[in-house]
Structures are given as structure tokens and as C-alpha cells.
Amino acid sequence: MRKEVVLITGANGEIGHGLMEYLGKSEDVQIVALDIQELDEELRPYCYRFVQGDILDNMLLGRLVSEYEIRTIYHLASILSTRAEYNPEAAHRVNVEGTLNLLKLAVEQAEWQGRSVKFIYPSSIAAYGLPYLERKNRAGKVKEDEWLTPQTMYGCNKLYCEHLGRYYARYYKQLGADSGTSKIDFRCLRFPGLISAFTLPSGGTSDFGPEMLHQAAQGLPYNCFVRADACLPFMVMPDAVKSLVDLWAAPRENLNRLVYNVTSFSVTAEDIYTIVARSFPDVVVTFEPDARRQKIVDSWPSEIDDQAARDDWGWEPDYDLEQAFEEYLIPNIKDRYRSKK
Ligand code: SER
Numbered sequence: 001m002r003k004e005v006v007l008i009t010g011a012n013g014e015i016g017h018g019l020m021e022y023l024g025k026s027e028d029v030q031i032v033a034l035d036i037q038e039l040d041e042e043l044r045p046y047c048y049r050f051v052q053g054d055i056l057d058n059m060l061l062g063r064l065v066s067e068y069e070i071r072t073i074y075h076l077a078s079i080l081s082t083r084a085e086y087n088p089e090a091a092h093r094v095n096v097e098g099t100l101n102l103l104k105l106a107v108e109q110a111e112w113q114g115r116s117v118k119f120i121y122p123s124s125i126a127a128y129g130l131p132y133l134e135r136k137n138r139a140g141k142v143k144e145d146e147w148l149t150p151q152t153m154y155g156c157n158k159l160y161c162e163h164l165g166r167y168y169a170r171y172y173k174q175l176g177a178d179s180g181t182s183k184i185d186f187r188c189l190r191f192p193g194l195i196s197a198f199t200l201p202s203g204g205t206s207d208f209g210p211e212m213l214h215q216a217a218q219g220l221p222y223n224c225f226v227r228a229d230a231c232l233p234f235m236v237m238p239d240a241v242k243s244l245v246d247l248w249a250a251p252r253e254n255l256n257r258l259v260y261n262v263t264s265f266s267v268t269a270e271d272i273y274t275i276v277a278r279s280f281p282d283v284v285v286t287f288e289p290d291a292r293r294q295k296i297v298d299s300w301p302s303e304i305d306d307q308a309a310r311d312d313w314g315w316e317p318d319y320d321l322e323q324a325f326e327e328y329l330i331p332n333i334k335d336r337y338r339s340k341k
Pocket of ligand 1: 080081082123124125126154191192193194201203204205206207
């Protein structure tokens with residue numbers, strides 16, 4: 001008998017840290033974690049097995065298929081928006097070909113098991129692309145089917161992988177004799193910028209939010225790479241994990257879409273500065289916008305509409321702006337850096 005497991009790719013990344021800790025604490029989940037980098041020691045106790053390797057390595061994925069009965073895949077591995085612009089073709093390989101490999105793995109698993117495999121995929125506000133700032137400012141809350149003209153490689157990759165997920169779930173090998181029997185239960189969230197008290201993202205464009213906070217908490221100055229009025233939607237990590245797990249748990253028949261926006265609060269870089277300065281009054285933040293990264297932020301919506309998620313599976317964030325900072329970020333971040341001193 002093969003062991004029943006949940007496979008998490010990109011386990012050592014930002015979301016991976018939050019999700020591993022959450023799932024790892026529940027006794028009935030056995031996690032097989034995959035990451036190209038060594039796994040953080042703190043996460044070791046949460047996984048049944050850690051495999052260091054590349055999602056582009058089909059031999060490795062093949063071995064996982066033969067060793068485990070994978071019931072759910074959280075496919076988190078990705079190259080984020082800023083980093084992807086430095087090597088778009090490499091980003092495409094990881095973000096798209098890597099996702100294709102995992103979808104294929106899911107198909108093989110589902111065929112073996114004769115039942116569906118859940119494929120949980122985090123997409124992003126980067127899937128949107130508003131043509132210019134003034135249009136962004138007039139756009140209001142953007143719904144899932146609007147403004148799908150991304151300007152970054154990462155955004156193009158995420159949007160295309162959403163389509164791949166839909167294809168694998170609904171149309172896979174549609175001309176074959178056993179067409180219509182795909183057992184991939186693809187479920188996707190479009191995340192806003194994420195902020196964790198414990199980890200920092202790397203290579204993203206919404207990183208100015210978390211970076212400002214973490215620098216301030218360490219008593220370090222921060223030179224913000226976007227204008228003070230740059231506005232994006234954000235969410236804290238416990239809510240991101242909650243949304244992944246809640247979407248996973250939702251009854252399939254309640255889901256009217258494959259892709260859902262989720263969000264919590266929308267803030268400008270200056271709002272973040274004001275809130276951070278309340279707790280760390282000595283913080284020195286300067287604004288020196290990098291025109292190219294600013295342009296990416298200007299193409300992402302200030303607000304996204306998550307009504308469909310609320311209606312279909314009862315989505316609601318636990319933390320609004322005030323609670324995010326006062327109850328989660330500030331206390332935990334103070335502890336984190338105090339204990340590192
Ligand atoms: N946080 C991501 C980035 O900035 C967006 O999903 O690339």
C-alpha cells in the first residue's frame with residue numbers, strides 16, 4: 001500500500017512556510033514537501049518526507065508518483081514578478097512547464113487511484129493588467145474576468161496556468177475514448193500581496209509592504225522602491241493559509257468558478273509607513289521610486305472583488321487592516337526580532 005499524502009511544492013517559500021506549519025500541526029495530514037532549496041529546519045517536524053529537487057525534473061516527479069498516493073497537491077513553487085523579468089524564459093520554464101508537470105502528475109495519480117486529486121493553485125493580482133495609472137485609479141474593485149492583460153512574465157504565466165488548470169479539469173484529452181473523465185479538481189486563488197510576520201518574500205513587486213515592516217522592526221532604514229501613493233491590495237499570511245485550506249475543503253458543487261479573488265485590505269505605501277511608524281517611531285523610510293517596478297505596480301489593481309469567494313465558499317478574512325498589524329504582524333514581528341538579538 002502506498003502512503004496517502006499531500007504534496008506541497010515550493011514548501012520552503014513564503015506561503016509554504018505558513019501552509020506547512022498549519023497543515024503539519026494537524027495529525028491526519030502527511031506532507032511530502034518538495035523544494036529546490038534545502039528546507040528550513042523549523043519546518044522539518046511538519047513533514048513526513050522532504051525531497052530537495054526541481055519541479056522540472058520529470059524523473060523525480062515520476063518517483064513520487066510511484067511511491068505515494070497523492071490526494072492533494074498545493075503547487076506553490078514559482079518565480080515571482082520582479083525576478084521573472086530578469087530572465088523571462090527561465091521564469092516561463094519554472095512557472096509554466098513546472099505547473100504542467102504537476103498537472104500531469106495529478107492526472108497520473110487520479111488515474112491510478114480511480115478518484116479525483118485536488119490541485120490547489122495560487123495565482124495572483126499579477127494576472128491583471130491595467131493599461132495606465134489613471135485607469136487603475138478609476139477601476140474600482142476588479143472582478144475575476146476583467147482586465148486580464150498582464151504586463152509581466154509572471155502575470156502571463158499565472159494567467160496561462162489558470163487556463164491550463166481549467167483545461168486539465170474539464171477538457172483534458174477531449175477527443176480520446178475516455179474523454180470527459182478527467183479527475184483533476186482544480187481550484188485556484190488570486191492572491192493580493194502577502195505579508196507574513198515570520199518570513200520575507202523574494203523577488204516580488206509587492207515586496208515593499210513586507211520589506212518596510214521587517215526593516216523597521218529591526219531598526220533599519222528602508223528605501224521604498226515605489227511612490228508613497230502606490231496602492232495595492234494585501235492580506236496577511238494566516239488569511240492566505242485560511243483561504244487555501246477553506247477552498248480545499250469547499251464542497252465541489254458549491255464552486256461556480258475555478259478561479260477566485262481573495263483579499264483583505266487595500267493600502268498605499270504611505271499608509272503602511274504610517275502604521276509601521278506607530279509601532280516603530282524611529283523608522284526612517286525614504287521613497288525613491290524605481291520607474292520600472294512602479295510601472296508594474298501601476299498595472300495591478302488597487303482593489304479586487306472577492307464577492308464570488310464569499311458567496312460560494314464563505315470566504316472572509318480574519319484580519320482587516322487594523323487587526324492585521326495590531327494583532328498579528330506587530331506583536332509577532334517584535335517577538336521574532338527580539339529573540340534573534
Ligand atoms: N507578490 C507577488 C509579486 O509581487 C504577486 O503575486 O510578484
